[in-house]
Amino acid sequence: MDLLEPLQSGIERRALLEVALLGGFCGALGYWITTFRLSYPAESLAHGLLPGLVLAALAGVPLLLGGVVGVAAAALVIALAGRDPRVGSDTATAVAVTGLLGLGGMLALSPDAPTRLEELLFGNPLGVSDGDLIAAAVLALLGCAALVGLHRAFGAVALDAAGARALGLRPTAVRIALLGLLAAALAIAVQGLGSLLVLAVLVAPAVAVRGHFDSPGRAMVAAGATAVVAGVAGIYASHLLGTAAGASVALTLCLAAAIGAALPPRPGGRPAKDATPAPHVPATGPNA
Amino acid sequence: MTSVSGDAPMEGAANAVALTDVALSYSGRSPVLDGVDFELPPGSSLCVLGPNGGGKTTLFRALTGELTPLRGRVRVDGRPAYLAQTERTRLDFPVSALDVALMGSLAHGRWWLPARRSDRVAAHGALERVGLENRSGDRFGELSGGQRQRVLLARALVQDARVLLLDEPLAGVDPASGERIEALFRELRDEGRTLLVSTHDVDSARAFDRVLCLNQRQIAFGNPSTVLTRAVLEQTYGDEIVVLDDDGSGGPVRAVTVQHHHH
Numbered sequence: 211m212d213l214l215e216p217l218q219s220g221i222e223r224r225a226l227l228e229v230a231l232l233g234g235f236c237g238a239l240g241y242w243i244t245t246f247r248l249s250y251p252a253e254s255l256a257h258g259l260l261p262g263l264v265l266a267a268l269a270g271v272p273l274l275l276g277g278v279v280g281v282a283a284a285a286l287v288i289a290l291a292g293r294d295p296r297v298g299s300d301t302a303t304a305v306a307v308t309g310l311l312g313l314g315g316m317l318a319l320s321p322d323a324p325t326r327l328e329e330l331l332f333g334n335p336l337g338v339s340d341g342d343l344i345a346a347a348v349l350a351l352l353g354c355a356a357l358v359g360l361h362r363a364f365g366a367v368a369l370d371a372a373g374a375r376a377l378g379l380r381p382t383a384v385r386i387a388l389l390g391l392l393a394a395a396l397a398i399a400v401q402g403l404g405s406l407l408v409l410a411v412l413v414a415p416a417v418a419v420r421g422h423f424d425s426p427g428r429a430m431v432a433a434g435a436t437a438v439v440a441g442v443a444g445i446y447a448s449h450l451l452g453t454a455a456g457a458s459v460a461l462t463l464c465l466a467a468a469i470g471a472a473l474p475p476r477p478g479g480r481p482a483k484d485a486t487p488a489p490h491v492p493a494t495g496p497n498a
Numbered sequence: 499m500t501s502v503s504g505d506a507p508m509e510g511a512a513n514a515v516a517l518t519d520v521a522l523s524y525s526g527r528s529p530v531l532d533g534v535d536f537e538l539p540p541g542s543s544l545c546v547l548g549p550n551g552g553g554k555t556t557l558f559r560a561l562t563g564e565l566t567p568l569r570g571r572v573r574v575d576g577r578p579a580y581l582a583q584t585e586r587t588r589l590d591f592p593v594s595a596l597d598v599a600l601m602g603s604l605a606h607g608r609w610w611l612p613a614r615r616s617d618r619v620a621a622h623g624a625l626e627r628v629g630l631e632n633r634s635g636d637r638f639g640e641l642s643g644g645q646r647q648r649v650l651l652a653r654a655l656v657q658d659a660r661v662l663l664l665d666e667p668l669a670g671v672d673p674a675s676g677e678r679i680e681a682l683f684r685e686l687r688d689e690g691r692t693l694l695v696s697t698h699d700v701d702s703a704r705a706f707d708r709v710l711c712l713n714q715r716q717i718a719f720g721n722p723s724t725v726l727t728r729a730v731l732e733q734t735y736g737d738e739i740v741v742l743d744d745d746g747s748g749g750p751v752r753a754v755t756v757q758h759h760h761h
Contacts, residue, residue, distance in 0.1 A: 245591065359610040360610070362601070362604060362609055362610075362612075362613070363604070363609050363610075365591075365593060365597070365601070366601045366604055368588055368591055369587055369588050369591050369593060369598065369601070369638070370582055370586070370587040370588065370650075372559075372562070372564070372580055372582050372586070373579075373580050373581070373582055373587070373601075373650070373653070374601075374604075375562055375563070375564055375580070376562045376577065376578060376579055376580035376605075376657075376659075376663070377577075377579075377601065377602065377604040377605045377657060378577055378604065378605050378607075378609075379604060379609065423592060424592050424594070424637065425592055425593065425594070425597070426591070426592060426593065429592060
């Protein structure tokens, strides 16, 4: 296969650029999403924003607007459902997300709807417009700047939230900032990968690099690079095999995660197993 | 009433920590800790005793400003450093001992900018002081519990806090680290820093300047000789206390808690 062949098509050039831009930022962001154990909320938001996308398609407005409204609405519904103390937060979220997916499907399958449900669910990197590319570039630029600025705060809160608070940070605000970045990433990346597959670009690269790097910064960069390489490989696989581009990208991302998880971690890549405490020393106190 | 707990030193006050009739609760519910009222001068040490659920961690949360008092007033000299039990830190997070010590510089603001050279110098100096200068590149999660505690102390040194809150700092600590940590406590006190240490080790409380006993309310506060009596300890721990020697005079006794005994 001629490696330059996909580059000769404007459609595939745009697809490659889209996955590179989104992969670089979303992969790096995904490192913190997984570190803060936000994969499930991320999946919930990604699936729950479908009605917003469908309504945007029905109204003929940019899908980006639908993605933004959809993420905000999904976050609100999930937050409200989670307040019911009678059921656990996980159960309430699952019910809310299933309901939102059902609503999105019902709207998309209505007689007046354009036949784009498949695209909204599974994405279509080959269908990205110049506007989508500009949105992805802006997201990548501003998002990466935000990741750099928040890097030390993310690290301190991830290690020890109570200690970080004593350092003057606000762990809740830090988490909200992370969720804000997640919402922005979902609203834009969903154009290319769809509501069901967008999570792959956020979570799979982080899984691929976990345990292989000795600092959050290096792991973040590696996750971004992994997402770019896997995304580009997915577009090439789609071109070569004639498979759906969005699904191909999601699969190559997950393949990267499987390979990364199967590789032995670097020495020291896992925490020490010192669950058995050392012998206790009766304290004599500071005045002894 | 207001709660003051932040960057600003206590103006015109001789005490490093002062709580006045404080009641603490979560989400505005009924108090989980009530009637807390004590003062600590700079350079003093306080041992906080109490059973699990007695309010030790809740008190620390109020002192860090995480909890706003339902009633009363909390005043702290500057922003205190908080050292959680190291098991409560994230051990699978890939940061080095130096990275953790460097986090102390976040207390000086500029959290959105990379650490400065002077911060790095301070972090190396703090690690040297806790005896871990040769382990600065080691991963935090791979260190022993005692070494991790010393790294968190280094973070507090970089933070340069006047008040340090330590949550069971010697639980599960190896002997070498335990001795090192205790020596550091003495040095910190001599520098005029104030230490508040929660523990289940009743016997160790004798060595502190003051002892505070909590069990959902303040049971007692004062010198070890006046607080560590059978009556106070039984009020604090109930069935969880085992008195080892008691001459019947009502004076201080030696005792262990069931929790500590099981360690």
